[in-house]
Amino acid sequence: MLETKNLGFWYQNQADTLFKEVNLQFEAGKMYAILGKSGSGKTTFLSLISALESPKEGEILYNTENLDKIGLTRFRRHHLAIVFQAYNLLTYMTAYQNVSSALDISGVKKENKRTFITESLKSVGITEDLCHKKVAQLSGGQQQRVAIVRAMITGADIIVADEPTGNLDAETGREMIALFEKIAHEQGKIVILVTHDSDIAKRSDVTYELKDKVFHVRS
Numbered sequence: 308m309l310e311t312k313n314l315g316f317w318y319q320n321q322a323d324t325l326f327k328e329v330n331l332q333f334e335a336g337k338m339y340a341i342l343g344k345s346g347s348g349k350t351t352f353l354s355l356i357s358a359l360e361s362p363k364e365g366e367i368l369y370n371t372e373n374l375d376k377i378g379l380t381r382f383r384r385h386h387l388a389i390v391f392q393a394y395n396l397l398t399y400m401t402a403y404q405n406v407s408s409a410l411d412i413s414g415v416k417k418e419n420k421r422t423f424i425t426e427s428l429k430s431v432g433i434t435e436d437l438c439h440k441k442v443a444q445l446s447g448g449q450q451q452r453v454a455i456v457r458a459m460i461t462g463a464d465i466i467v468a469d470e471p472t473g474n475l476d477a478e479t480g481r482e483m484i485a486l487f488e489k490i491a492h493e494q495g496k497i498v499i500l501v502t503h504d505s506d507i508a509k510r511s512d513v514t515y516e517l518k519d520k521v522f523h524v525r526s
């Protein structure tokens with residue numbers, strides 16, 4: 308379980324606190340949506356739980372251990388995968404190469420790496436044919452799928468994504484949500500999605516809304 312204890316954050320001035328006394332829990336096997344107005348601090352919250360920023364107040368625990376104690380780099384490398392809004396893929400490489408390099412970086416060893424990668428990509432609709440195309444030649448939805456596979460295969464048990472449906476049409480967006488749902492429910496991962504998309508909020512197991520510097524549980 309990932310949890311925040313009395314978490315508070317501001318950038319330069321405490322007077323501009325974005326949120327404070329945040330006590331949230333994220334459990335394995337569930338999909339979470341984080342909602343809030345533009346500029347409220349959702350992405351900032353995501354960078355804190357992704358160990359890209361450090362709390363100004365309070366702490367973040369993963370399986371009851373403080374992230375500082377686990378080590379921020381170690382936490383990011385072994386427990387967490389981020390699906391960035393711009394997908395963050397290497398566009399001059401193929402889909403296959405993008406996934407393959409992520410596997411190498413994370414240090415995960417697979418016996419039959421080639422089959423593992425092509426099967427993983429196939430499971431989200433990236434056919435063998437698309438697999439070997441340069442990412443720049445894939446559609447937004449296809450790139451998003453590759454980015455999700457890249458996040459999934461590293462063995463991370465927490466998957467976070469910022470506006471994962473932001474650049475997609477409604478139909479493709481729904482397919483992405485279904486994919487994240489599957490990752491949470493079938494693979495038992497913690498999935499945390501920052502979004503403006505009310506479809507995601509409806510489909511998620513728990514929705515937290517950041518409003519007036521405080522997170523509210525929305526049912």
Ligand SMILES: Nc1ncnc2c1ncn2[C@@H]1O[C@H](COP(=O)(O)OP(=O)(O)OP(=O)(O)O)[C@@H](O)[C@H]1O
Nearest residue numbers: 318319325343344345346347348349350351352501
């Ligand atoms: N690195 C930074 N340094 C200083 N201020 C920042 C920094 N990053 C973001 N901010 C400010 O913090 C506030 C919250 O930004 P954040 O991106 O977390 O909001 P958000 O809720 O994700 O917004 P959106 O929905 O528009 O993406 C904004 O006022 C933003 O200008």
